[in-house]
Amino acid sequence: MDVKRWGLSVILTLGTLLTAEARDCRNDETFHALRDSMSRAFNTGDSAHFFSAIKNLEDYLLSQDDLHNYYTQRCNEIVFLMNRQKIWEAYKAARQLSKELRERGLDKEMYMAINMMGHIYRYCGNFDAAKKAFREVIALMEKYGYYESMPPIYMNIVNVEMGDDPIEAIEMLNRASEIAKKYSPERVFDIETRRVLSYYNLGDTEKFEEGYKYYKEGVKNGLSSVHGRTIEIYHEAYLGNIDKAIEMARAEMGEQGTDIITNLYKNAGMWKEAYESLRKEKASDDSINNVILSNNMQGIQDEIRIFEMERESAKNRMIGMSAVIVLLLLLIGALTYIVISRRRHERQLKEAYEHALESDNMKTAFIRNINHEVRTPLNIISGFAQVISDPNIDLSVEERQNISQMVLKNTNLITSQFDEMIELSLNENSGEAVKTEDLDVTQALADIINEHKEKVSNGVDLHLHSMLPEGFTTQINKKMLYRMVNILLDNAIKNTTSGYIIVKADADDKHLKITVEDTGCGIAPEEADRIFERFVKLDKFKEGLGLGLTLCKMLAHRIGGDVVLDTTYAGPGARFVISLSKQH
Numbered sequence: 145m146d147v148k149r150w151g152l153s154v155i156l157t158l159g160t161l162l163t164a165e166a167r168d169c170r171n172d173e174t175f176h177a178l179r180d181s182m183s184r185a186f187n188t189g190d191s192a193h194f195f196s197a198i199k200n201l202e203d204y205l206l207s208q209d210d211l212h213n214y215y216t217q218r219c220n221e222i223v224f225l226m227n228r229q230k231i232w233e234a235y236k237a238a239r240q241l242s243k244e245l246r247e248r249g250l251d252k253e254m255y256m257a258i259n260m261m262g263h264i265y266r267y268c269g270n271f272d273a274a275k276k277a278f279r280e281v282i283a284l285m286e287k288y289g290y291y292e293s294m295p296p297i298y299m300n301i302v303n304v305e306m307g308d309d310p311i312e313a314i315e316m317l318n319r320a321s322e323i324a325k326k327y328s329p330e331r332v333f334d335i336e337t338r339r340v341l342s343y344y345n346l347g348d349t350e351k352f353e354e355g356y357k358y359y360k361e362g363v364k365n366g367l368s369s370v371h372g373r374t375i376e377i378y379h380e381a382y383l384g385n386i387d388k389a390i391e392m393a394r395a396e397m398g399e400q401g402t403d404i405i406t407n408l409y410k411n412a413g414m415w416k417e418a419y420e421s422l423r424k425e426k427a428s429d430d431s432i433n434n435v436i437l438s439n440n441m442q443g444i445q446d447e448i449r450i451f452e453m454e455r456e457s458a459k460n461r462m463i464g465m466s467a468v469i470v471l472l473l474l475l476i477g478a479l480t481y482i483v484i485s486r487r488r489h490e491r492q493l494k495e496a497y498e499h500a501l502e503s504d505n506m507k508t509a510f511i512r513n514i515n516h517e518v519r520t521p522l523n524i525i526s527g528f529a530q531v532i533s534d535p536n537i538d539l540s541v542e543e544r545q546n547i548s549q550m551v552l553k554n555t556n557l558i559t560s561q562f563d564e565m566i567e568l569s570l571n572e573n574s575g576e577a578v579k580t581e582d583l584d585v586t587q588a589l590a591d592i593i594n595e596h597k598e599k600v601s602n603g604v605d606l607h608l609h610s611m612l613p614e615g616f617t618t619q620i621n622k623k624m625l626y627r628m629v630n631i632l633l634d635n636a637i638k639n640t641t642s643g644y645i646i647v648k649a650d651a652d653d654k655h656l657k658i659t660v661e662d663t664g665c666g667i668a669p670e671e672a673d674r675i676f677e678r679f680v681k682l683d684k685f686k687e688g689l690g691l692g693l694t695l696c697k698m699l700a701h702r703i704g705g706d707v708v709l710d711t712t713y714a715g716p717g718a719r720f721v722i723s724l725s726k727q728h
Contacts, residue, residue, distance in 0.1 A: 175213075178204055182217070186224055194224055215241065215253050222260045226267055235264055235530070242536060255284040258536070262300065270527035271304050276537070278304075292327040295320040295335060302338065310346055317342065333362050337369040344378045345407060352382060373397065374404060381408050463489075525551050580619040580703075585656065586610040588622065589647055592629050599637050605644040606637075612649050618656055618726055624699045625724075628707065631696045632660040632720050639664035640717065656724045659710075662717040669711040676707075700724070 178201040185194035198217055205214035218241050225234035242257035262277030278300045285294045298320035305313040317339050324331040340355030356379050359369065369375070373396050380389035386408060393404045463485065470478035528547045531537055539547070586608075593608050600606045629647070636645045643663025650657050667675060667682065674680055676697045681690040693707075700707045705724035713719035 172208070174204060175201075175208075182220070186220065189227065191224075191228065195221075198224075211248075211250065212253060215245070215250070215256055219256050219260055223263075226263065231264065231267060234260075238264060239534075252284075252288045255281045255288075255290070258284070259297070261534070261536075265527065265530075266300070266304060268527055268530075269523060270531070271308070273527065273531050273537075275301055275304050291323055295324040295328060295331045298323070299335065299338065302342075306342060306345065310342065314339075314342060333367045334369050334371065337362075337371040337375060340375055341371055341378065344382070344411070347411065349382060352378070356382075377404060377408070381411065521555070525555065580621055582617045583620050583622050583625070584615065584617050585620075585625075585649055585658075586612050586614075586616060588625065589629065589649055589658070592626060592633065593647060596630075596633050596637060599634075600645065601637070601641045603642050604637075604640055606646075607644070608647050608649075610649040612651055616651065618724075620656075620724065621703055624703055628696045628699050628722055629658060629660070631692045632707075632722075635692060635720075636660055636662040636664060636718075643717070651726060654726060655705075656726050658722040658724075659719060660722075661713070661719040663715075664717045666715050667709060667718045669709075672709040672711050675709065696722075 178197070182194065182197040182201050184190075185197050198221060202214055202217050205211075205217065218237070222234045222237045222241070225231075225237060238257055238260040241260065242254070245251075245254050245257055258277050259281045262274045262281065265271070265277060266274035278297050281297050282294055285291065285297065298316045302313045302316045302320070305316060317335060321332060321335045321339075324335055336355070337359050340352060340359055343349075343352040343355055356375060359372070359375050362369070363372070373392075377389045377392045377397070380386075380392060389408055390405055393408065397404055467478060467482050467485075470481055472478075528551050532539070532544075532547060589608050589610065593606060597606060633645070633647070640662045641664070645660070645662045648657075648659040648661065650659075671682060675682065676693045678694050679690040680693075697707050700722060703724060705722060707720060707722045710719040710721050
């Protein structure tokens with residue numbers, strides 16, 4: 145993610161917007177000097193100088209009653225915070241900007257706050273909210289006649305939509321081009337060169353080559369485009385010079401080059417290299433997301449701390465007022481009450497401190513062990529929470545229901561993962577004897593399969609094949625058997641998109657065997673032992689903590705059995721076998 149480059153584009157965009165009523169200081173020498181000082185600090189990421197420089201610029205604009213440019217600089221503050229990955233502070237600043245614009249009745253400038261929220265949503269991965277915000281910005285610009293600055297907002301939507309809905313993205317490009325030709329012709333070349341990139345990504349080589357010729361003709365005529373380097377890289381790949389194109393991307397594009405390299409490998413059919421490039425890109429994104437999450441959590445903690453201090457201060461004031469009133473009524477009684485109250489308060493404070501210390505230790509342990517499987521649903525829940533809490537967003541009943549379902553789904557995902565860890569810990573440390581009961585194994589397996597029927601992918605057949613005698617029973621812990629089979633079935637369903645999943649049951653003189661067999665992606669024989677270790681996941685992109693098979697083997701051992709991967713199974717897919725001692 146090339147955050148700094150994106151941030152500068154926001155400054156230039158906002159800097160071109162002016163209202164009919166606002167005073168324009170842009171031709172003022174003092175304004176230029178203050179703005180240039182701020183811009184230098186912005187471009188170098190110099191926090192120490194930036195905030196003082198922009199404060200001086202804002203004070204000057206307020207003194208000149210140039211509110212439009214003043215609020216433009218407020219947006220630049222927000223962009224600077226986002227460039228520094230201070231997302232919580234940026235979010236609070238955007239909300240404060242929205243509040244001030246409403247209080248001042250500056251409806252024509254409200255698009256600024258909404259545009260900032262759109263970029264914050266996009267930064268946090270909440271693309272639906274980002275697109276909705278950008279469309280609202282376009283609606284406000286149309287209402288108040290800001291046509292010359294609408295194309296960059298359309299391009300924001302294009303950048304979000306291109307991966308999800310290329311057709312919609314092309315329509316947005318067309319709309320941006322139409323408006324730019326009429327109101328801001330200097331933007332047309334950038335828009336059309338962005339279209340050239342979309343042709344490459346969509347695999348339309350004929351149109352890409354035509355677009356490249358258009359780009360080269362524009363360059364020949366003295367035009368330039370922010371997409372020029374990327375077009376040249378893709379053109380080298382189009383000519384078959386994949387290695388040269390990748391070398392250019394690495395040398396010229398910085399962090400942004402990772403995404404381009406992935407596209408180059410993918411379009412060239414070099415899937416192994418594309419996967420490795422994508423893995424590196426995801427690792428980089430995870431690192432950024434971790435910084436964002438940590439920053440957000442710290443911001444929330446700071447807000448809670450301030451709230452607690454204010455509440456404690458109010459409580460102390462109330463106690464003081466009560467003490468004064470009681471002192472006036474009955475001095476001796478008041479003194480006695482104050483002494484007793486103070487001692488009780490000290491005990492409460494001590495208990496609260498000990499509880500807070502314990503909670504802090506638990507929080508530290510949790511954060512130390514948290515991983516991508518917990519951060520991802522937390523980011524989704526956080527994003528939807530911001531949408532619901534934003535008073536400027538009018539949600540329909542259907543939208544609220546969808547948000548509720550997504551929040552519930554991700555909440556259940558987090559809950560199930562922690563339940564799995566807790567269950568693993570309890571079984572590991574439990575010394576209690578396992579209780580058993582007579583169980584009809586065939587009926588139990590049939591019940592389990594019925595519970596999973598709705599979870600399988602379309603086209604996958606899930607069924608039971610029991611070779612046990614009719615009415616066969618054995619002494620076993622029903623709950624543990626259910627849990628083991630459920631874990632193996634969940635794994636099979638997660639990894640099987642076509643074919644079948646079959647649960648088999650058989651027994652000999654000494655052992656009961658339950659087999660779960662699927663036609664999924666399969667497991668290499670050399671991984672047969674490692675997959676039962678804690679936190680091992682062969683596919684990092686699948687949901688889960690990598691504890692299911694560990695728990696399954698632990699439960700099997702507790703009831704005198706074992707579970708293994710059948711390495712003799714020829715596939716496709718995998719076969720797991722639970723082996724338990726028969727008891728009558």
